[in-house]
Amino acid sequence: MGNTTFTFKERKEKSSIKDHQTNDANQPSVVEHTTKEEPSTLQIIWNPAFNEFKFGENPQSVNSYLPKGFSSPIWEQLPRADEYKQDVVKYFWLKLSEFGDQITKFVPPNMSINESSYVCFLFFDQKLFRISIRLFHDGRHHNYDEIIEAYAKAVNTPVIATENGKEFYYEDNRISYFSHFSTDKSHSLIEIIRKDQTTSDDGHRYFRSATDHQSRKPSVEPLI
Secondary structure, eight states: TTSBBBBOOOOOOOOOOOOOOOSSSSSOSSEEEOOOOOOOGGSSSSSOOOOOOBBTTHHHHHHTTSSSSSSOOOOGGBBTTTSSSHHHHEEEEEEGGGGGGGGTTTTTTOOOOETHHHHHHHHETTTTEEEEEEEESSSSSSSOOHHHHHHHHHTTOOEEEEESSSEEEOOOOOOEEEEOOOSSSSSEEEEEEEESSSSHHHHHHHHOHHHHHTTTTSOOOOOO
């Protein structure tokens, strides 16, 4: 992305977003959150629309787009991402259920998510290079197949059937954009990562090749 905006193909008018900083996302809650949108304004095909967050921007700029920003976006004071051993990667995150009516920039309308689900912004060399949406599982949410399907449709890519649930994979010359399950199966992740940047020690989980994904039989055909 560089300094360009992360954008999907327009199908209908896009929805808006609110977000809020919190500090308890590591402990999934049994409380659930459901996105809502009036029937008269429902989109035929939903598109994620968090276009204000641009790869290459610094933490202060990204933080300025949040209605309630991270308390201290100064680089030296941001927490470090432990999965990156070779490079200094820092982050801040916001709870999805705090986004208010405009959560539909990240989650399709009328879909339920676990209360502890959140979005994480990760920075390398003080530049945004990864956006990670983390949807926690519970007794009701064993997977997020409907949400994954909606994301896949937005970029016209097949859904991949796995033993844990549905996934998708898309990449171009700038980004890798895909979903996967956490190692302990406690949550599903939707990742948007700028290519040619730092890679975590278990980077194969984040930069899986298109060949590997295309070798799996998709559960649905690509949608136009």
